[in-house]
Amino acid sequence: MKKDxxxxxxxxxxxxxxxxxSTIVLMIFILSLAFVNLVFLxxxxxxxxxxxxxxxxxxxxxxxxxxxxxxxxxxxxxxxxKELRQRIENLPGVxxxxxxxxxxxxxxxxxxxxxxWKYGSWPIIGVDxxxxxxxxxxxxxxxxxxxxxxxxxxxxxxxxxxxxGYGAAEEIKSLGGAEVGENVFVNFGNGxxxxxxxxxxxxxxxxxxxxxxYITAKEARSILGLSDDRASQIVVxxxxxGNEDKYIEQIKEIAPNLKVRKWSEYxxxxxxxxxxxxxxxxxxxxIGLAVAAxxxxxxxxxxxxxxxxxxxxxxxxxxxENIIITSYVLQAFFYAIFGIVFGSIIMFCxxxxxxxxxxxxxxxxxxxxxxxxxxVMQSIISLLVASLVxxxxxxxxxxxxxxxxxxWGA
Amino acid sequence: xxxxxxxxxxxxxxxxxxPTHALRGVSFEIKEGEFVAIMGKSGSGKSTLLHQLxxxxxPTNGEIVIDEVDVSKLSDHxxxxxxxxxxxxxxxxxxxxxxxxxLENVLLPAFALNGSKRDYKDRAIEMLDKVGLKxxxxxxxxxxxxxxxxxxxxxxxxxxxxxxxxxxEPTANLDTNSSKEILELFxxxxxxxxxxxxxxxxxxxxxxxxxxxxxFKDGLLEKEEQTFKEISSKL
Numbered sequence: 342m343k344k345d346x347x348x349x350x351x352x353x354x355x356x357x358x359x360x361x362x363s364t365i366v367l368m369i370f371i372l373s374l375a376f377v378n379l380v381f382l383x384x385x386x387x388x389x390x391x392x393x394x395x396x397x398x399x400x401x402x403x404x405x406x407x408x409x410x411x412x413x414x415x416x417x418x419x420x421x422x423k424e425l426r427q428r429i430e431n432l433p434g435v436x437x438x439x440x441x442x443x444x445x446x447x448x449x450x451x452x453x454x455x456x457x458w459k460y461g462s463w464p465i466i467g468v469d470x471x472x473x474x475x476x477x478x479x480x481x482x483x484x485x486x487x488x489x490x491x492x493x494x495x496x497x498x499x500x501x502x503x504x505x506g507y508g509a510a511e512e513i514k515s516l517g518g519a520e521v522g523e524n525v526f527v528n529f530g531n532g533x534x535x536x537x538x539x540x541x542x543x544x545x546x547x548x549x550x551x552x553x554x555y556i557t558a559k560e561a562r563s564i565l566g567l568s569d570d571r572a573s574q575i576v577v578x579x580x581x582x583g584n585e586d587k588y589i590e591q592i593k594e595i596a597p598n599l600k601v602r603k604w605s606e607y608x609x610x611x612x613x614x615x616x617x618x619x620x621x622x623x624x625x626x627x628i629g630l631a632v633a634a635x636x637x638x639x640x641x642x643x644x645x646x647x648x649x650x651x652x653x654x655x656x657x658x659x660x661x662e663n664i665i666i667t668s669y670v671l672q673a674f675f676y677a678i679f680g681i682v683f684g685s686i687i688m689f690c691x692x693x694x695x696x697x698x699x700x701x702x703x704x705x706x707x708x709x710x711x712x713x714x715x716x717v718m719q720s721i722i723s724l725l726v727a728s729l730v731x732x733x734x735x736x737x738x739x740x741x742x743x744x745x746x747x748x749w750g751a
Numbered sequence: 752x753x754x755x756x757x758x759x760x761x762x763x764x765x766x767x768x769x770p771t772h773a774l775r776g777v778s779f780e781i782k783e784g785e786f787v788a789i790m791g792k793s794g795s796g797k798s799t800l801l802h803q804l805x806x807x808x809x810p811t812n813g814e815i816v817i818d819e820v821d822v823s824k825l826s827d828h829x830x831x832x833x834x835x836x837x838x839x840x841x842x843x844x845x846x847x848x849x850x851x852x853x854l855e856n857v858l859l860p861a862f863a864l865n866g867s868k869r870d871y872k873d874r875a876i877e878m879l880d881k882v883g884l885k886x887x888x889x890x891x892x893x894x895x896x897x898x899x900x901x902x903x904x905x906x907x908x909x910x911x912x913x914x915x916x917x918x919x920e921p922t923a924n925l926d927t928n929s930s931k932e933i934l935e936l937f938x939x940x941x942x943x944x945x946x947x948x949x950x951x952x953x954x955x956x957x958x959x960x961x962x963x964x965x966x967f968k969d970g971l972l973e974k975e976e977q978t979f980k981e982i983s984s985k986l
Contacts, residue, residue, distance in 0.1 A: 344866030351862065352848075359850035359891065654846045657807055658907065659835025660863050661828070744807045748846065 348660070349667035356648075356668065357675055365676075368640055372680020372724065375633035377687050379720040380712060382629055386622045387711035388696075389703065390615050396547035396706050397604050397611060399478045403439075404585050405577035406607050407592065408600040418571040419599060426575060428595050432588060434580050437475035440572035442467030442561035448503065448554070449526040450516040459517050463503050465527070465554045467561020467573075476578045479543050479555060486521030486541030493557045497525065497537035500551040501544035511548075527554075533564050546706040549608075626716075634727035641673050641728070645735035652739045653747025662740040666733060673732025677725050688712070754816075755915055755947045756781040756804060761813035763799050763970075773799040774810070775970040781915075786941040786948045788957055791967035797951045798919055800967065804949065805840045805917045806830045818914045835864050839908030841918040845900035847892040847907075853879060853899075854888040857906045864911055871910070878906035882936055898929030905936060915947045916940070922954070934960045 357365060398404055407425075409416040419425065419440075426438040446465050451458045470489040474480045479498070480488040484507060489498055501507035505515025519525060521539050528534050537556070544551055562569060579588055585603035592601045605612065645652075655665050693710050700707035739747065763774040773796045781787050789797045802808040803815060806822055815822050818837055825833060834840070847856050857878050861871035879885055882902035884895075892900050901921055908916055918937065922930035938960045940946045950961060958964055964976040 347866055348859075348863050351868070352859075355848075355850045355855065651848055654842075654848060656831065657805075657834070657840055657842070657846070658860050659831055659833075659838075659911075660859070661831055661835075664863065745802060748842070 345661060345664045346667065349664045349671060352655075352660075352664070352668035353671035353675070356672055364644060368644070368676045369679045369683060371636060371640060372633075372676055372728070373684040373687055375629075375636055376681050376684025376720060376724055377692065379626065379629045379633055379723070380684070380688050380717055381692060381710070382625045383622050383716045383720075384693075384710040384712045385696075385701075385708070386618050386625065387713055387716070388701075388708045389705065390618045391711040392703070392706040392708045393547075393611060393614060394605070396545060396550060397607070398582060400482070400545040400547060400550045401477065402604050402607055403476045403576040403578040404582060404604055405579065405588060405592065406602050406604065407575040407577065407596070408602070409573070410598040411600050412598075418567065418573060419575060420571055422572045422575060423570055425596055429575075429577055429592055432591055434584065435588065436578040436580050437472070438575055438577045439469060439472045439476045440558060441574040441576060442558060442565060442567070443573040444561075444565070445530060446554075447528040448516060449528070450519050450523075452517055452519070452523075459515075461503065461514055461516060463500070463552050463554055465497075465556055465561070467556050467558045467564075469558045476576055479545070479550070482543050482545045483541045484544045486539065488541055488543075489555060489557050490540075491557075492559050493540070494560050494563075495536075495538050496540035496556070497527070498541045498543055498555040499525070499539055500553045501542055502548065502551040503554055504539070504542045507542065507544055511552075529564055531564070535564070546702070546704075548704040626719075630720075630723045630727070633724060634731070637673075637677070637724070637727050638731035638734070641669075641676070641731040642735040644672075645669055645732075645739055649739055649742070649747050652736070653742070653744050656740065656744045657748065665740050666736045669736035670729055670732040673728040674725070677728030680728075681721050681724055685717075753783040754780050755783045755785070755818060756949075757814075757816040758804070759814040759816075761800070761803060761815065762811045763796075763803060763808070764811045773970050774803070774813075776813070777967075777970075777972050779965060779972055779975070781947065781949065784941070784945040784947055785963060786937065786961045787950070788961040788964045789949065789951045789967060790953060790955075790958075790964050791973070793953070794969075795967040796970040797953075797967045799970075801917055801919050801949065801951045804915075805838060805919075806834050807840070835860055836911060837914040839911070839913035839916040841901070841904050841908050841916065841921045843920040843923045845892065845897065845904050845924075847900055847903055849892045852889050852891050853884060853895065853903045853906075856892070856903055857910050860907060861910045875906070875910060878909055879903070881909075881940070882906045883932075896929070898925050898932060901925060901929070901933055902936065905933070905940075909940070909946070913946075915949065918948065918950045920951050920953070922952070922957075930954075 407419065409419050422440050429435055429438050444465055445462055447460060447462045449458050449460050484501065489496055499519060502511060502515055504519040505512055506518035519539055521541060523539050524536050525539060526534065526536050589601050589603060652665055693712060696709040700709040757780050759778050761774050761777040765771040765773060789800060791797045803810045810823060822833060854875055858868055858871055858875040862868050865871060876885065876888060879888055882905050884899060884902055887895060887899060922933050934957060937948050941948050958978050961978055964978060966973045966976060
C-alpha cells in the first residue's frame with residue numbers, strides 16, 4: 342500500500358511538474374474562481390443580513406426589547422421602570438438599559454416660509470440623552486448639528502430620511518431639506534402640538550432608523566402625561582450578542598407579565614428578510630457548488646481523457662490500476678488545494694478589502710462581505726470532495742478500458 | 752532448453768456485425784533464450800497474437816502458458832503483476848511517459864515493483880548504457896529522436912529482468928539506420944543476456960537477426976522457418 346502510494350505520488354508529482362504549464366495554470370485559476378464564487382456569493386448575502394442585524398442591535402433596539410404587558414389585559418406602558426431597569430442591569434453580562442417613549446406624530450415644515458408646508462408622519466422616540474449612547478449609537482451618527490442634550494424641551498433630532506436633502510431612501514416623502522436651527526411643527530396623536538427646533542440630523546443609513554425623530558425622554562413624558570417611572574419600552578444591551586435567550590429567561594423571572602423579545606423577533610420584516618436571505622444563501626451556495634463541481638469534473642475529465650494513452654501505457658508496463666487512479670486523484674487534490682489557496686488569496690487579499698473600502702450602499706446600510714468561517718470551511722470541503730470525485734471517476738473509467746483501445750484510441 | 756511459451760489452439764475473434772477471426776486456432780512453443788520473429792502480411796494476425804502473449808488482450812479461446820503459468824486463467828490484477836514481473840513490452844510507437852525523463856521512464860517499472868527508486872537507479876542507468884543512452888538519462892521523450900525513444904522503451908522493458916521481451920514492430924517508425932541499431936541491440940541482448948525475444952515484424956531482412964520465424968497467414972500459423980542464424984549455430 343505504501344509502495345503503491347509512493348509510485349502514485351511520484352507519477353502525480355511528475356505529471357504536475359512536467360505537465361503542460363498552461364493547463365495547470367488554467368485548472369488552478371478556474372478552481373480559484375470556483376472557490377471565490379462559492380465564498381463571495383454567500384458572503385455578500387450574509388453581509389446584507391449582518392448589516393441588517395447590526396443596524397437593529399446598534400442603532401435601534403439593542404439586544405432585548407421589553408414591551409408593556411399584553412396578557413391578560415393590554416397595557417400602554419411599563420411601570421416601575423426604575424426598579425425594573427435596576428434589577429436587569431444587576432444581571433451579570435447586561436451592559437445597560439434605557440427607557441424609550443414611542444409614538445407616531447405628524448410633522449409640518451415650511452422651508453421657505455411661504456405657506457408651502459410639507460407634511461409627513463413618522464415615529465418619534467423619547468430618549469434620555471445621557472443614557473441612550475450606552476445602548477444605541479444614534480449619537481455617533483449625527484451628520485449635522487448636535488445630539489440631544491440635557492432636558493432639551495424644545496429640541497428635536499430628525500432622522501435624515503425625515504429631514505430630506507441627505508440622500509434619503511424616500512426623499513420625496515421627506516420634509517424636503519429641513520436644516521439644523523429651523524423649526525418643525527409636530528402634532529401628536531393625543532392632540533398636543535409642539536414646535537421644535539432642529540438640533541441635529543442623524544443618519545445611520547438604515548431606513549427604519551433614519552425615519553425616526555428623537556426628543557428627550559422628559560419632553561416625551563410631558564406630552565404623554567407620564568411620570569418618570571413609566572416607559573413605552575425598555576431596551577437592553579448585553580455584552581455578547583447571541584446570548585439573548587439566557588437573559589430573556591432571567592428578565593421574564595423578574596417581570597413575568599411583560600413581553601420580552603430578542604432583537605431578531607422584534608420585527609417580522611427583519612425575520613422575513615433574514616429567513617429569505619438564509620434560503621437564498623443556501624440555494625446560491627448549492628448552485629455555486631454544483632457549477633464548481635461540474636466545472637472541476639469537466640476540467641479534470643478532459644485532462645484525464647487527454648492522458649488516456651498514457652494510462653494505457655502505464656497499464657501495459659504493469660502499473661497497477663489503483664496506482665494510476667491514486668495518481669490522478671492526487672493531481673486533482675493538488676489542483677483543488679492550490680485553487681483554494683489562490684482563491685483564498687483573491688478573496689481575503691483583494692475582494693474583501695475592496696468591499697471594506699467600497700461597500701455596497703443599500704437602504705439598510707453599507708454592506709460589505711461577511712465571510713463566515715463555517716461557510717469557508719464548507720466551501721473548502723465541498724471543493725475538495727468535488728475534486729476528488731472528479732479526479733477519481735475519469736481515471737477509474739480510463740483504467741477499466743482495454744489497454745490497446747486506450748493506447749491506440751480504437 | 753525450457754519452454755518459455757506454450758500456445759495451444761489460440762483463437763481471437765473480434766465481435767461485430769461481421770465477426771473478425773484474427774486468430775483461428777494457433778499452437779506453437781517458444782524456448783527459453785530464443786529470438787523469434789512473427790511475420791506475415793498485414794491482417795495475418797501477428798500483432799493480435801503478440802497482444803495475447805503480452806497479456807494486453809484476452810483470447811477468445813485457447814491456452815497460453817508462459818513460464819509455466821496458464822496466463823489465460825489470471826485475473827486482470829494478476830495479469831498486471833505478471834506483466835510487471837515477468838514480461839517486457841516494446842510498442843511500435845515508443846509509448847513513453849512524456850512527463851518523465853529517460854531515466855525515470857526506465858526506472859518506473861522497477862519502482863512500481865519494488866517501491867524504491869534509489870535502489871534501482873544504478874540499474875536503470877546500466878540499462879540505458881546498454882542501449883547506448885547513458886548520456887541522455889535526463890532528457891525527456893520530446894528531446895529524443897524516434898530511435899532513441901525506442902531504445903529507452905527497450906531499456907524500460909528490460910529493467911525488471913523480464914522472462915520474455917515482446918516487441919511489436921519496434922522499427923516500423925524508424926529510419927534504416929535506427930532500425931538496424933535497434934535490431935542489433937535485440938540481437939546483443941539475446942546473445943549476451945540470453946533474453947527470450949519475440950519480435951513482430953514485416954521486414955524480410957529482419958530474419959537475419961532471429962533464430963526462428965513463425966509465418967502467419969489469415970490468423971493461422973502457416974509455417975515455421977529456421978533462419979540462417981539458427982541453422983548456422985547447429986552446424
